[in-house]
Amino acid sequence: MNVKQLDHLNLTVTDLDESIAWYRRVFGFEPVEQGQQGPTRWAILRSGEALLALYEYPDRHVADDDEARTARIHQLNHFGLRITDREAWERTAAAHSLVWSYPSPVAWPHSTAWYVLDPSGHEIEVVLWDDDRIAFS
DSSP states (O other): OOOOOOOEEEEEESOHHHHHHHHHHHHOOEEEEEEEETTEEEEEEEETTEEEEEEEOTTOOOOOHHHHHHHTOOOOOOEEEEESOHHHHHHHHHHTTOEESSSSOEEOSSEEEEEEEOTTOOEEEEEEEGGGOOOOO
């Protein structure tokens, strides 16, 4: 058995409305379903075949590396969103007040990556593969 693709990523966010607006503005995600589970508001966002499930928890924060190491907890370091148009991404990045987690772009052996933080502090690697092809030596 092989996995066809990653289906969705489930994230907690500080402010659901702000996160929906940010993911729409920056990556073209649109809400396809929203609701409330007890006191927790949630939304499913879609951009192409990529899905994000967002759950609002205003009193939480993303643990940084030092905090995770001290508390001896695992964490998601970042997730990657694959793009195919560098010029469109650079126009989008220039048009919005994005927070970079470290100087970007980064030239990897087979791709170029930009590292940006969402409003809740989740790190996103924006990946452009050379020749739009996943390849390793």
